[in-house]
Every structure is written in C-alpha cells, then in structure tokens.
Amino acid sequence: MSRTGFCDSRQLLDLHMTEDRQAPLRVWANSCILRERRVFAEGDEVGSVHHCKPAQESRWVRRLSISAEDGIIMDYAPQDESDVYEEEALLQYLNRLPGPPSLRDLVPGLLRREVEVAISKLGLLYDQTYAWDIFLDMMRSQLLCTLPNADLPKPFTDTTRAILVDWLTQVHEVFQFSEETLYLAVHLLNRALRLIKVSISGLQLLGVVCLFLAAKKEECLLPEVSELCYLMENTYSKKQLLRMERRVLIGLKFDLYYCLPLHFLLITASIARCSDKWVWMARYLLELSLLERQCVVFLPSQLAGAALRLARRILQEAPTPDGETAWCIASSIHIGSEAALLSIMQIMAMAAARAHTRETRATFIKFSTIQTLHVSMHPALKAAPGFLGLSCPRI
Amino acid sequence: MGHSESLPSYQQFHQGPAEEADSMQNLRHAASEAFQRLGLKQRHLGYEELGELDGVEKPQPHWFHTLQVRRLRVQRGRSNSDPMGGKSFQQEFQWKTGLQFGNATSYLNLEKLGEGTYATVYKGISRINGHLVALKVIHMKTEEGIPFTAIREASLLKGLKHANIVLLHDIIHTRESLTFVFEYMQTDLAQYMIQHPGGLHSYNTRLFMFQLLRGLSYIHSRRILHRDLKPQNLLISYLGELKLADFGLARSKSIPCQTYSAEVVTLWYRPPDVLMGSTDYSTALDIWGAGCIFIEMLQGSPAFPGVADVFEQLLKIWTVLGVPTEESWPGVSDLPNYKPEWFLPCKPRQFRDVWKRLAQLPYKTEDLAQQMLMMIPKDRISAQDALLHPYFNTLPPPLMHLRDTVSIFKVPGVRLEAEARDIFSPGRRMKSPLAPLAKCW
Incomplete structure (x- = not known):
C-alpha cells in the first residue's frame, strides 16, 4: 500500500466520542414556542412572508405527519423569522445565491443552531462559522446526487449488482477504508454502470x-494495483485495471462528488440525540440500502431520514420528552414527500428482514459484531416489514 | 503522491501479515465462487475479448461543447517542449472535422512555465478561441494509475466557480497523457513580489488581501481547505485579479512534508499548531497562511522565514508571539511536538515592533494581521469575518455585494496602483538575474 500523505487517524464518524450535551432541549423548544406565539400575534406579517415564497420551494417545507402519528407531543415554531432575517442581511454581501431565494428563509433558526452544533461536533469542519453554509451546500448539492431512474443496463440484474456491492463491502473492510469511501464507491459504480459499456x-x-x-479521493493509504488484481484472482491484468480507471474517470468527467447520506444520518442523529444503538441500527439499515437498486433514485437526506425512522420503529425505545422534541427538530431535515420516505423504509425493512438468509451477507456480518452493538441480530428486524404494513418474507 | 516510495507498506499498518493474507485469501475465494456461479467472470479473457475491450474504449468522449470550426491543417507551433514526449505525432494529431474541447489538437503549447510536483505546466494557446491557456500535463505514474492529487484537484475544481479560484477549462486525455487546461494567468504573487521588492503598495495589498479572503471564504463554506497557501499558488492576472490555484492537497487528510523530489515543502506558511503535530486541521490553517502572506506583501519579506526545520520555524514564530504555555493556550501540552524546554522563554511582541511597515500604516492593518496570526487556531478570525474588518472599509462598498463569479475589477474605480519600485521599469535599469520574468508583464 502506498499512502497519500501522513495519516491522521481521526475518526470522522465516531459520533459519540466528543459527546458533550448541550443545554437541555426543552429550553430551546420552550423559547421557540414563545416566539411562535409572539410572531403569530402579528398574524398578517407572517402571512405575507409565507405568501411571497415561490411555489417551487414548497418541497423544502417540512412535514410532520408521520412524526405526529408517532406520538409527538408538540409542534414547534416553523420559523424564527427575525433572527433569520438579521443573519440574512449580514450574509448577503458574500454569497448571493443565484436562482431561487435561499433556504435560510425556510429552515427554522432553531434547526440552524442545532445543525451548527452537530456539524462541528462531528468534525465535518472545525470552524462553526461555516457550518450553516456547509449544510446549505449539502442540501443543495444532494439534488445532483440522485439518478433519474433505477434501471440497470441490459445484462445486469439486481442480483449481480448486489453481489458486486457485497464483495466491495468486503474488500473495503479488508483495506480498512472509511465508510465514506464505500458510499462514494457505490455511487460511482451506479453512475458508471449507466455511462460505460461493460460486458x-x-x-x-x-x-x-x-x-x-x-x-484515491478519500483515503490516506492506497492499495497497490497489484493487490487489487490479486483480489480478483488475477483475472484482469494491471494494465486492464489502469485502462478501466481512465475510462471510468473520463466517463464520469472527473466528477467524483457525492453528498454522503451517512453525513446526513450522523448530523440528524446528533441533533435528535439518538442513542448509540439507534445510530448503529440506522447505519446498518443505510448500508443495506447500498445493495438495493431502487434506492439510487432517492436523495441522500431521504435515505438517512428513512433509516433513522425505521430504526426508531424497530428499537421502540421508551420516548422521553427531551428526546421527542429533539427528534421533532431533527426530522425537519428530511425533505421530500412522506410517500418517498415510506417507500424507502419499506425497501429497507424488506432488506433487513431477509439480510441473514441472503447470499450477500457482508453487511449483516459487519454489523453483528460487539463494536456495532449486534444491531443486525436484533430480533425485531425480522418483523420489520410488519411495522409498515407489509407481509414479512417467508424464510 | 510521490512520498509513497519510502513509506512502510500497507500491511505494517494493520494486523500481522499472516492474518492479513488469510483474510485476503478468504475474500478472494468467496468472491470468485460467487462471481463464477453467476457466470460473471471467465477465468481468462481470450485475445478476442481483449480486443473488444479496446474497441469500446476508442471513441473519445467529449463532454464539453463542441465548436465546429473550419477544417484546419495547422503545423504545430515551434515548441521546445513536448508533452507527448516527442513521439507519435501523427497518431496524436489525427485531424477531425472540427476542433473540440477535450481534444489535444485544439491546443498548441508554446513554452514551459514550470515543473510542479506531479505535473509540468506549459503555456499554450487555444485554437478554438485564441485564448491563452495554461496546460498542466500530469505525469502519469504507470504503476499506480492517475495520481490521486490530479484526481482530487480536478474533481474539486469542477465544482468551484468563483472569480478568485482558478478556472479549469477543459480536460484532455490521450492514450499517453492527461492534461488539464486552465485559464492563463500572467504571473503569481511570488513573482510579483520579486518584481516589486520592499513591500507592495498598501492599496494593492488591500485589493490582493480582499481577493484572497474572498476566495478562501468561498472554499471554506464548501468544506474545502486549501492547505497549501503560499505566494506561488496565488496567480495574478495583468489586471491584478488574484486566484487560488493548486488544489492538489486540498481536502486530503494530511499535509505532506516532502514532495515527489524529496524537496522540503516550505514551512513558512504553516501555523504553530500544525508544526507541533496537531492534525485537527481547520479553516484556521488557511487563515494563518493568508496572514503570513499579508505581512509578506506589506513588508516585502516573508513573515517567518525559517530555514532548516520545524524547530527553527517554531522559533521564528515564538520570537514574535511568545512561547505558549498551558495557561496562554489550554491544551497545547497535549500536542505531540510541544517541547517548551527547547526554547528560551520569550514575551509576545507588538507586531509593529517586529514588522516596521505596520507602524507606518493605520492601526487597523496591524489589527487584522494580529487577528489572523493568533496562536490558538480557534481564536483566528474566519475569512468571512475578515472581509468585514474595518481594514477593508476604504474599498468601494459594491465590492461587498458581488456575485461569486464577478471579479472585483468590474467595479468602477477599482484598479491596481503603480508600485513604488519596479526592478523591470525602464526608469531604473538594473541588471538582474530575474530579467526573464519581464516577459510576464
């Protein structure tokens, strides 16, 4: 292996390493309710603000129906208008976004604070000044990270793709790559399959x-080409591998950007103050979705949101008021329709229910270890489709 | 990139070689079984199939807009340097019906501009629109494929569109080489400062600083760190537009100490926390570098010109900021290379006593420098806030409201002042070994 530089083994994904709890959420929530009342007293002002929002932005508007059905005890102020607008004035000089008015108008100030804390806690960037900008950038750029449809080119089927992804998961584990690398690799594969003709x-x-x-994009330590060839039983020569590398890069037009669903998951989980077990369960479900062809059409934030919701249903932890409030705020990150979230959850639930019987079990095994709190062995997983009104697959 | 050779191999970083080999072996068998069952893979590809693979590869993808231009038979301009290695001229230059982006025949290279760590840069001219371009020909390491620095640079730059970030026009790939086509910039800040010794005009410094911070603020809000700021990487056009370039290290998880040719990367622009071995890279890393460049522009000489090693570099910094203690910098003693006993204790000094030029300028200049060169990374001002610093108050207000892609020189009244000293100006004829640089202006 060669390395790309000196390694710092900072664990980007170690969510709970630097867990120092912020002020109790109820404080946030209460202040929020007060503000809501105050703002709504001047009703017409709010109305006019809402009125001038262009229709195309309505997709960003948060919906709460599922959470409410889950027993959410409070609704919270949709916006902290004044705060947001002050910020807006300050930031305007810098970063005038082309196109529709910015998200800042729509995402609650409360969420903003939470996102900033979450991002800096996760070490996605160490400077809180930019946390919100980064988050907005993620929200915008994820729109470019989906594929128009889930069709596979001719000779390939769901099964072949799943076997390949499963094998990549194993290779990725052997090399001890970060999870980002796996998600990026599968994303590149999805795109490359459509752009490059391979037999x-x-x-x-x-x-x-x-x-x-x-x-090459993400890691400090790179495997050698000969190692990769060895892993493929030298079916292909080094030369073939390097030639394919160029074809793929050129086919992808050197665009290797991906907005990772994993980052959305961790940010949301951090805001929602999820327990370790909950986070691991969600990560397991999210990684299972890599194997599913249909999942490529969904937005990364939707995948993350669906994984967290499903994990919550499966674990059925006793709700606490603080936890509910936090979850309520966090769930405003998932955008898009409830129907989309539900269909992702269904796909994930089916995948989870039969994960242990399938041939492609790398993910199942990976998440059955003690470090991952044995989440993939959780007994409720087999009944997961039942929670969503589907019949469980017969095993 | 390059610093791979002397480094320990992959296996030493992980479990014992035996286990490693075991798990590799298992994985290999498991995979081959699965793939074979599906008929995904044949043991050995026959010659025909190889040919077929080749065949698929042939058509050159062109993802840039294609301009149909009159069929041209142009002799390649005289050139001392040849990125194709002097061979296969006929093969490479198969004339097509039009000149296209993404095609090697669309550019002529004129002269070699420089040799980078993983690429050689040529000045070139586009035969599509006659614009000057910089052609960055990537050294292909045949063993390990396309260098990761090139991959990172291209994939990052494709997403960045800003007036203060160098523009990547095009990517050309041929069988033998990979070339990035950048917009051509006349010079860089290092050359500019050589040409105008003794410190730059204070107004020009302000314009350059503003653009530098504008660019930084843009990339920082996209979760990108530059990590390698230095005057050589700040390109300057004849108008005075400043652009960040060389993103090969951006966002990589670490900063290399040695380049390909084992030449030591300059430590002058590296902050104390990183010098002491901190790996918590943050935007403050770039801000320190920008602060050093700020001082260098004003003063005409580098802020902390360490010569030999990290120790000397730290010494230079401590003589200005004082040796940190656990009281002045909580957590400093946890840094791997924190060795206060190596240094004589010294007190922090006023910047204006160290760098005399600051004393001649209004206080806000020193204040901004001070806020950028804070010892503790967390205390350093962010690029976004720095743009709002009173130091920039004298610039025309519309500068604050430009769109990303608009250069500040589009604002009426903004232009570079003539520098006080110019070693190439006809007024003062100086014999200088740097004379060839004159062609840049």
Missing part, C-alpha cells in the same frame, strides 16, 4: 476501479 466479464473490474477511485 458481464468486466463488471468486477468496474467495481474495483470505482473503489480504487473513491479511495
């Missing part, structure tokens, strides 16, 4: 090249 014999090569490119 069925070249599929494994394509997969490995996607992983290799993802590693």
